[in-house]
Amino acid sequence: MLKLERVTGGYFSDPIVQNISFSVEKGEFFGILGPNGSGKTTLLKIISGILPVMEGKILIDGKEIHQYSRKKLAQKIAVLSQISPQAFSYTVKETVELGRYAHQKGVFHQWTIEDEKIVQQVMEETNTLHLQHATLQELSGGEQQRVYLAQALVQQPDILLLDEPTNHLDLAHQKNLLDLLKKQKLTVVSVFHELNLASLYCDRLLLLNNGRMQLLSSPDEVLTESQIKEVYQTEVRKQAHYDIAKPQIHIKPELDSSDESRWNIDASLLKIEKEKIVLQSPKALRTVSSGVVGSGIGWRSVFINRKVPPDYQHARPVKEMEGYLANFGFPLTQTVAMMTAVEMDDACYGFYEEEDFSVLTVVTAGIGNAIDSTKAEKPVPVEVGTINIWVFVNGKLSDEAFIQGVMTATEGKAQVLRELEIVDEETKTIATGTPTDSILIAATQSGRNFPYAGAATDIGRCIGKSVYNETKKAIEKYLQRKQKERHRF
Numbered sequence: 001m002l003k004l005e006r007v008t009g010g011y012f013s014d015p016i017v018q019n020i021s022f023s024v025e026k027g028e029f030f031g032i033l034g035p036n037g038s039g040k041t042t043l044l045k046i047i048s049g050i051l052p053v054m055e056g057k058i059l060i061d062g063k064e065i066h067q068y069s070r071k072k073l074a075q076k077i078a079v080l081s082q083i084s085p086q087a088f089s090y091t092v093k094e095t096v097e098l099g100r101y102a103h104q105k106g107v108f109h110q111w112t113i114e115d116e117k118i119v120q121q122v123m124e125e126t127n128t129l130h131l132q133h134a135t136l137q138e139l140s141g142g143e144q145q146r147v148y149l150a151q152a153l154v155q156q157p158d159i160l161l162l163d164e165p166t167n168h169l170d171l172a173h174q175k176n177l178l179d180l181l182k183k184q185k186l187t188v189v190s191v192f193h194e195l196n197l198a199s200l201y202c203d204r205l206l207l208l209n210n211g212r213m214q215l216l217s218s219p220d221e222v223l224t225e226s227q228i229k230e231v232y233q234t235e236v237r238k239q240a241h242y243d244i245a246k247p248q249i250h251i252k253p254e255l256d257s258s259d260e261s262r263w264n265i266d267a268s269l270l271k272i273e274k275e276k277i278v279l280q281s282p283k284a285l286r287t288v289s290s291g292v293v294g295s296g297i298g299w300r301s302v303f304i305n306r307k308v309p310p311d312y313q314h315a316r317p318v319k320e321m322e323g324y325l326a327n328f329g330f331p332l333t334q335t336v337a338m339m340t341a342v343e344m345d346d347a348c349y350g351f352y353e354e355e356d357f358s359v360l361t362v363v364t365a366g367i368g369n370a371i372d373s374t375k376a377e378k379p380v381p382v383e384v385g386t387i388n389i390w391v392f393v394n395g396k397l398s399d400e401a402f403i404q405g406v407m408t409a410t411e412g413k414a415q416v417l418r419e420l421e422i423v424d425e426e427t428k429t430i431a432t433g434t435p436t437d438s439i440l441i442a443a444t445q446s447g448r449n450f451p452y453a454g455a456a457t458d459i460g461r462c463i464g465k466s467v468y469n470e471t472k473k474a475i476e477k478y479l480q481r482k483q484k485e486r487h488r489f
């Protein structure tokens, strides 16, 4: 549909963009990225015919753009105008109507029912209809942007060229505008400054660097940490979007040196009370957890293991737990909270200090419902039994290390159950845990760097060993308590 063949162009004789070649297919959303001054706007102006092609060719549907009449080209390509002060005395509706010029026939450019229908429909879609009688100067920057988009859309072009279409828009209007363009299945070529929006909406991205093509590929290939560092001279982190398979880029603010300094979590921060265990960290820790509250991946500074009655039943345990936390004034957004029916006195913890890192591990263990997850058909709850494991690492864990930390901790727990011959009463085989076990791996993200935390690493073995030791002590305490209770009755 749109094809650039070795295009060079710019202002006067200055070739700002050089040797650009790509094709855009019908219905494709094509993004142009690059640092300030890399030639994005210049390239768009060359494509739209505002600036001449110095070398190479631009073809639309196989025909070079200079072979199209102005009106015919306007039916093929629309450009989202930049806000221009001279247009300010027009009303919104008049401004949008100008977009129909390319389709008006005859010498007198008669306005048809069809023209009116399209204008009404597009103004509705762009949320500009209610502004129709206002003049442009009475509108905010974002409202003006939507009016110009409406003007381009009523042109019903095959290809829409946009230069930073969202730069004046608030969050909702950014999303609405890009959703609208996506829904219309238009062929869009758009300059973006916002890498994350470009990633979410574009099928392919062209990354420009000093007027030349750095890379043309999918968002995932273009938006890599190393590529962005090279082109934008900025350190970034790349992560997958929470809901869809598109990358998102995070910049990291420059911190003052005190924020980078090493700090530790140790047992002095731990408070074991009758009804709960609390650890409050002076700073947020990066966490991976399966708590009732604060599960998943995040940054948290308050950790609660709450004792509930053995017959605890609640239709909405998360809500109930949130209410409990709020009662104590614990900040919900910063808290990981678990529950157990185990006596808090039976909690076990240990601080494991190695040469250049340390680990604090806290375990409460009840094994009334011990289950062999590899054989059981379904859990058969008899009594309350939950093993809750907290592992605090004084060090910096990668995502991979967090996952391996969960693995090594689980291996430690399973080893205890095997050694103590804790049996799943249903299957009569050695249990692997209980049906409601919970885990937290939390790291200060200061001090030594740990790319991995599997059993091949000292941190992995330390996590495995600490969980093994503390779980063993906790289960032995639990068993002793049960035995005493049995003797009493």
Ligand SMILES: Nc1ncnc2c1ncn2[C@@H]1O[C@H](COP(=O)(O)OP(=O)(O)OP(=O)(O)O)[C@@H](O)[C@H]1O
Residues within 6 Å of the ligand: 011, 016, 034, 035, 036, 037, 038, 039, 040, 041, 042, 043
């Ligand atoms: N009207 C002009 N006349 C001469 N040179 C220009 C003109 N407009 C831009 N340039 C030059 O062309 C180069 C590329 O500018 P362009 O606006 O295409 O970059 P851009 O990638 O869109 O930048 P930004 O991200 O800042 O919008 C710059 O060095 C700029 O100084």
